[in-house]
Amino acid sequence: MLEYTFSIKHRGCWTEAVNVTFPDIEATIIYSYRLGSTSVTMIEATNVADPDAFVAWLSDHEVMTTAHLINYDEAQQTAFVSLAGDYDTETEPVLxxxxxxxxxxxxPSTVENGWEHWSVVASSHELVSKAHKDLSELGTVEVESLKSPELDRMLTGLTEVKQAVQNLSPRQREVLGRAIDEGYYDSPRACKLAELAELDSANTSTVGEHLRRSEAKILKAVKPLLTKEANA
Structure with missing residues (x-):
């Protein structure tokens, strides 16, 4: 098994040009698939000060047929947008x-400064080589790494995450479990903090504190898995 990490400046795609018009926007491609001749994509974009202008720009892009704003969090300046586009052979979706x-x-792939950043796994060098060749026909590709995943280190990290979960107090597990079940961590969120508090015996502030403490314990255990050093 090989882990192939690369960046691509996708010629003719909206990802290549978005930061020319919206320099601060960063996007994550949540999913992308082909439906007949149309490619359907869902993206999460952050630092979106004007969602209407952003969606209008996407709608006018040459490869897009439609763009719809699904949800916008004004406080976080985060927009979820559904895209549909007719790609030709030169702008075929990377996925x-x-x-x-x-x-x-x-x-999920991220988009920043005109580049799409991807990390994939493949079973052989031949498959990676063929994918790289095909990707190079879509634009400029920069290889960041090609290596065998360090399973031992990944398993160690997962053990630490499991231990962090076990270290949660019974009350923290209860509140966190309910938040997950009720869709508090869904995108977009299915419920708000105040709604969670209505299902609990504590007030909104206390429920929020339980969640923050739980999140802090788990995220501290997850952090080593996110760093470059952990993947070196």
Whole structure:
């Protein structure tokens, strides 16, 4: 098994040009798939000060047929946008290229400064080479790493995460579990903090404090898995 991490400046795609008009926006491609001749994509964009202008720009892009604002959090300046586009052979979605070469994303792709950042796993060098060749026909590709995943280190990290969960107090587990069940961590959120408090015996401030303490314990255990050093 190989882990292939790369960046691509996708020629003719909205990802290549978005930061020219909206320099501060960063986007995550949550999913992308082809439906007939149309590619459907859901993105989460942050630092979106004017969601209407952003969606209008996407709608007018040459490869897009429609763009719809699904949800916008004004406080966080975060927008969820659904896109539909008719790509030709020169602007084919990156995910299509990866999947047909049996390269499977391990995390959602991010878009920043005109580049799409991807991390995928594949079973052989031949598949990675073929995917890289096909991707190079879509734009400029920069390889960041090609390596065998360090499973021992990943398992160690997962053990630490499990221990962090076990270290939660019974009350923290109760509140966190309810928050997950009620969709507090969904995108977009299915419930608000005040709604969680209505299901609990404590007030909103106390429920929020239980969640913050739980999140802090778990995220501290997760952090080593996010750093470059942990993947070196």
């Amino acid at each position: 299509n290229v990866l999947l047909r070469n049996e390269c499977f994303p391990t995390v």
